[in-house]
Amino acid sequence: MNKLTMALAATTTLLAANSYAVSTLDAVKDRGYVNCVIGNSFPGFYSLNKAGDWQGMDIDICRGVASAVFGDATKVKFLPVQWAQSFTSIKSGKGDILSKGMTWTLSRDAAQGLDFLDTYFYDGQGFMVRKDLGVKSVNELKGATVCVLTGTSSELNIADYSRAHNLDIKTVVFDDSSVRNTAFFNNNCDALTNDKSGLAAQRSAAPNPTDYVILPETISKEALSFAVKQNDSEWANVVKWTFAAMVAAEEFGVNSNNVEKMRTESQSPVIRRLLGTEGDLNKGLGLPQDWAYQVIKNVGNYGEVYERNVGPDSVLGIDREGTLNALWKDGGMMYAKSFR
Structure with a gap:
């Protein structure tokens, strides 16, 4: 066998192996839970409460993804790591999502083997x-x-x-x-x-x-954002559209308290598409038809997540009004792409 033939054979073998590689979404479904990489303690974003349960904005984002995939916000395992292990935990496949108050920068996005997807808190x-x-x-x-x-x-x-x-x-x-x-x-x-x-x-x-x-x-400028492994578009779509559903729900007046009623009674085409009672937007994501409904029911919309974790009545007491973290229609930067 000459060198060219050997090279072609090796390439064919590699491509075949890649074609049979298990996707992150399939791996998560088979495993039965999402692995979420966080830090040790950052009150308002990730910290243990008195009952020993994780709470915070990053925690809710990961619980939202678990709700989208499984319809159950508890189907997530939190992996606290030191700062130096943040990137390698995702690149190695140990974690599925990195959400730990991480600033989105060019070098992290381009040189660390990650894809940053969206910003959930604008800081400085x-x-x-x-x-x-x-x-x-x-x-x-x-x-x-x-x-x-x-x-x-x-x-x-x-x-x-x-x-x-x-x-x-x-x-x-x-x-x-x-x-x-x-x-x-x-x-x-x-x-x-x-x-x-x-x-x-x-x-x-x-x-x-x-x-x-x-x-x-x-x-x-510190855009706190969540990330996944680079070049994993199927899984990236699941994660970023989960967050988008939270933001869109707030914009359309859908929250964890009224989502059941909105799902059965709303005549708004966009709300019906969001909550899965009309259309088939779930098919492109590989998720159940009611995935966004489950996210909002189990975790809430973006405003609910913000208020309970970092808002004026939380331990951090950060006012949202007049900041970049307000909805776009209120002068902020929180803007969900179209559910269409």
Whole structure:
């Protein structure tokens, strides 16, 4: 057998193997649950409650996907990993979804073997200091020490900002967010930097939350987004349209309390398509006809997810009105593509 023939045979074998590879959607269905990669603790996004159950926006996104596939929000396993294992957990196939307050950046999207799909929370990087430090602005932190998690966009952003504003900020880097937080609260750093939602979460967990203040400046754009393994369009469609269903439901006034009534009584063509009583949009996704109905019934629409996890009455107390996290019709960026 000559080299050309051998090469052709090898290529044919490889293509045949790939054609029989099990898709992520089929693997999830066969397994019976979704593997969701999260972090260790980020109140409002992923954290354990007193009963030992996971809660937060990222948790609800993954429960939404489980609802779409199985009609059951409990058919999901949460896999907490350190920051350094976030990407490899998805590339290796250990996890099906990465949803852990991760910022969507070009390098992560193009060079880490992931496809980012949509943004569920628009954020920005800020700084928190002790109130008794008397600092009112980031620009007063010249020569200060700042606690930051290594390998994150926060570490890169602070270097850029310090250089651009001649602040000579000295970063103290950590691999573990809980160790970083402890160091800050033990006065080992002058400031703590993170996305502002993260700072609100960390302040809420401080021994004396009122002793700390978040400075007014926002030094970056941080689009917190979920991702799947690169070039896996079938599974990507399931995940991104699950989130789209949550956003669309809020826009059309469908929520977990009225979804049953809307499903049986609504005469709106778009609501009927969304809830599976008209059309066959489910076929292209490989999901049951009532997949979106199950998502809204079990998890709620985007507004419900936002309010219970990070809204004004939550531990984070973040107002949504007037922010990018509002629906598009209210001046925000939350916008679902057409269910048609």
